[in-house]
Every structure is written in C-alpha cells, then in structure tokens.
Amino acid sequence: MSPHAEAVIDGYLAHLAADRGLAANTLASYRRDLARYLGHLGTRGRRSLAEVDEGDVVAFLTALRSGDERHRALAAGSAARAVSAVRGLHRFAVREGVCAHDAARGVHPPARPPSVPKAIGVAEVERLIAAAGPPGAPLTHRNRALLEVLYGTGARISEAVGLTVDDVDTAQVRLRGKGGRVRAVPLGRYAADALGAYLTLGRPVIWAHGRGTAALFLNARGGRLTRQGAWEVLQAAAERAGLVGVSPHMLRHSFATHLLDAGVDVRVVQELLGHASVTTTQVYTPAGVDKLRAAYAAVPLGRPTS
Structure with a gap:
C-alpha cells in the first residue's frame, strides 16, 4: 500500500478531530484499526485505495471476526468499530477525489x-x-411503598410517579406506559402491604400539607412527587444500604430477571413490563426462551424467590 494511503488516513483522522470532535482515545483506536486495514489490503495486492473493491472490505470484516496468526478474533463491538472506521475512510476518500467509488x-x-x-x-x-x-415516619411509609412498587410491578419511574390513588386497589395497579397504553399489573403481598401502610399512615399526613392532589406518591409539601424526587428517594435508600449504581430502571430489570429466573413465561413478563414486542423482553433471556417454563408460575410479585 502506497504512502499516499497513509496520508489519506491522516487527513481523515484530522477531519474527525476537527469537525466531529472525537476524543483522542477514539482517534487512536481508529488509527490502529485503519493501520490493520492497510496491512490487510497489502496482502491482497492492493497498492492504493482506488484499487479496493467490496470483496476486500468483506474479507477484512471476516478477518476481524476470525483472527489470524497476528491478531486475535474481535468481538462484534470491536469489529463494528473497525468497520465503521473503514467505511468512514472510504467516504472521505471519495469526497476528497481520491477514489471514484465507495x-x-x-x-x-x-x-x-x-x-x-x-x-x-x-x-x-x-x-x-x-x-x-x-x-414509622410518614415519608418512610412513602419511600417504602415507592420502592416496592418500582420493584414489585416493574414500573418505569414515570409510570410510578404518574399514579393516582384511584389507580390502586388491593390486587393491582394500573400503569400508564408509553403511547398512553394502560396495563394492569398484579400487586404482590409485599407491595400491597407497603401501599396499604402508606395510604393509611403516611399519605394522609403528607397530603395535609398540600392542596388536595389525587397523586399517589406525594412530596414533603403534599404535591405530586416528581421523577427527580423519586430518584432522590432511591439514591438515599441505596446509600444507606451500601449499594452503588442502583437506578429505577435497574429495579425494573431486577423485577423481570427474577420473574424469568422463577420460571415465568417471557410473554407474561412482556405484558407486565408493557413491552410492545416480546423481542424487547427477550434481552433478559440470553440463554433462550426455550429454557423457560411454559406456564406462568404462582410467584408472589414483590419477592419472586422468597
């Protein structure tokens, strides 16, 4: 491969740094990927980028995934980065008039x-x-009920803070999900008990500080608890528990994972999570849906394995 190809790479990386603001580490990774690409083209007898055809690029992708005596096989993510660098290089070369085709x-x-x-x-x-x-504190009853609902129903944080008192009964909660879709999710014993204690001992005390909102979860002033407020409740509890990196969505993931581990059918979990497609839910089952039991087991939502 001619020195001119290396100059094109230098120009391409300079373009990425100046126009797209890529970080130095990313540019260094791209340079390594493209140096390997030039070496690959050299073994195929290509003397310039203008001589490269699609078969050369496909062969490079194959070599990335299979490895050779000098390079280990790359995972899909690393191979994707290298191919993206190559695709960007060829687009740049065409734009600069170095090549007639991409x-x-x-x-x-x-x-x-x-x-x-x-x-x-x-x-x-x-x-x-x-x-x-x-x-015994009113806000503790609220916090416990919020955490139990987030975990015990798999609710998104926006769905939880959007609940009203009328959305809750002794058996289920009605969650409003994406696209305005409403789904009823059963309440397990732990979540039902926590909500009952909050509605009896916590919410009336907090509600008296506000203006009579119908929101289920209230802030200390008696108004609707916001997403940020719910996040702060979770973070404070996580800090007291010595847990790091816990988020509302992690509780949702935990709900799904624990149900599937207990044998609940993936399509039932799909309905509980409010996923439009079972494909979205299958991310929780990397070993495959066939390993799940076909029926919905009698699992108490809130503590699936207890």
Whole structure:
C-alpha cells in the first residue's frame, strides 16, 4: 500500500478531530484499526485505495471476526468499530477525489448482541427497601411503598410517579406506559402491604400539607412527587444500604430477571413490563426462551424467590 494511503488516513483522522470532535482515545483506536486495514489490503495486492473493491472490505470484516496468526478474533463491538472506521475512510476518500467509488458502502458492521440489563439480587432488593428511612415516619411509609412498587410491578419511574390513588386497589395497579397504553399489573403481598401502610399512615399526613392532589406518591409539601424526587428517594435508600449504581430502571430489570429466573413465561413478563414486542423482553433471556417454563408460575410479585 502506497504512502499516499497513509496520508489519506491522516487527513481523515484530522477531519474527525476537527469537525466531529472525537476524543483522542477514539482517534487512536481508529488509527490502529485503519493501520490493520492497510496491512490487510497489502496482502491482497492492493497498492492504493482506488484499487479496493467490496470483496476486500468483506474479507477484512471476516478477518476481524476470525483472527489470524497476528491478531486475535474481535468481538462484534470491536469489529463494528473497525468497520465503521473503514467505511468512514472510504467516504472521505471519495469526497476528497481520491477514489471514484465507495468500496465499503455495501458492507455493514456486524450487529452487536443485545446487552443484558443489570439487575441486583433479591437480598440486595431487601436491603434497599429496609433502608427506606426511620421506622414509622410518614415519608418512610412513602419511600417504602415507592420502592416496592418500582420493584414489585416493574414500573418505569414515570409510570410510578404518574399514579393516582384511584389507580390502586388491593390486587393491582394500573400503569400508564408509553403511547398512553394502560396495563394492569398484579400487586404482590409485599407491595400491597407497603401501599396499604402508606395510604393509611403516611399519605394522609403528607397530603395535609398540600392542596388536595389525587397523586399517589406525594412530596414533603403534599404535591405530586416528581421523577427527580423519586430518584432522590432511591439514591438515599441505596446509600444507606451500601449499594452503588442502583437506578429505577435497574429495579425494573431486577423485577423481570427474577420473574424469568422463577420460571415465568417471557410473554407474561412482556405484558407486565408493557413491552410492545416480546423481542424487547427477550434481552433478559440470553440463554433462550426455550429454557423457560411454559406456564406462568404462582410467584408472589414483590419477592419472586422468597
């Protein structure tokens, strides 16, 4: 490969730094990827970027995924980054008049496997909820009920803070999800008990400070609890419990993971989470849906494994 190709790479990386503001570490990774690409082209007898065809790019992608005597096989994410660098280089070369055609246009990076969302264990959930606050305080009843609802129903934080008192009964909560879709989610014993204590001992005291809102979860002034306020409740409990990195969405992930671990059918979990497609829910089952039991087991929502 001619020195001119290296000059094109230098120009391409300078363009990325100046016009797109890529970080130095990213640019260094791109430079390594493109140096490997030039070496690959050299083994195929290409003397310039203008001589490259789509088959050369496809062969490079294959080499990235399979490895060779000098390079280990790359995971899909790393291979995707390298192919993205190559595709960008060829687009740049065409724009600069170095090449008449874009040899990489039809080659797409390998699909990254969906990442399994992080979840915490049942024991950690129990520690978190136990750290809701001083026993007996009205806000502690609220905090405990909020945490139990987030975990015990898999509610998104926006769905939880959007609840009204009329959305709750002894058996279920009605959550308003994306697109305005409403779904009824059963209440397990723990969540039902926490909500009952909050509605009896906590909410009336807090509600008296406000203007009579119908919101279920209230802030200290008697108004509707905001997303930020709910986040702060969770973070304070996590800090008291000695847990790091806990988020409302992690509780949602934990709800789904624990139900699936207990044998609940993936389509039932899909309905409980409010996913429009079962494909979204299957991210929780990397081993495959076939390993799940076909029926919905009698699991008490709120503590699936207790």
